[in-house]
Amino acid sequence: MSHRGPEILEALRREYPGVRGTELNYRTPLELLVATILSAQTTDKQVNKITPALFKKYPNVEAYADADPEELQEAISSVNFYRNKARYIQQSAQIILDTYHGKVPDSMEELVKLPGVSRKTANVVLSNIYGREEGVVVDTHVMRLSQRLGLTDHKNRDKIERDLMARFPREEWFALSNLLIAHGRQVCHARNPQCQHCVLRKHCPHYARVVLQKEKGA
DNA sequence: ATCCCGAGGG
């Protein structure tokens, strides 16, 4: 089972040589933290559409902390769960100001204390900004592909992350996250996975099942 | 109708 790890990574690297990190647009740690909070159950494209104006209106931590809650909501109203997210961003900003001298913390332990930040968001910030691979970014794509590829039997995010961390060496965690996400977006879709174009077919139990189903149906 | 780089609460 775990022997497929290196082959999967190698095939994905060949397929997506340009993949480096997040597709979210940002210039500072704070901007990435905010963009990542906004990206929950929302496409990166959708987030990138609103962040230029948002970052201009709220240029620093103080601006978010002092923001009028309704104005902040309005500024992000086109993304999903905007009321929760506005609250998370403002509360996180206040904590960063009070506890971390206005600087976005650079450890998993501190990041996950922020409201709206769990391991997934923390991993995005840590790996993209600070070059730290404390874990694997388990988003909806990584979750789905890990299950289809038989890299995990779990459906819980943290358990899937543990399985991936156990199967791949730490120095591959960042690349693995980004490659699985790229493949999920381009080929291994939630609804109609393009298995005919998939470079991981021969490693994929899900594909084997799909083929079997077809043969039986035909 | 279903999905998108989820998190918090029960």
Next chain:
DNA sequence: CCCTCTGGAT
């Protein structure tokens, strides 16, 4: 484990 939040694209 489950549910809610909740808008825009497909």
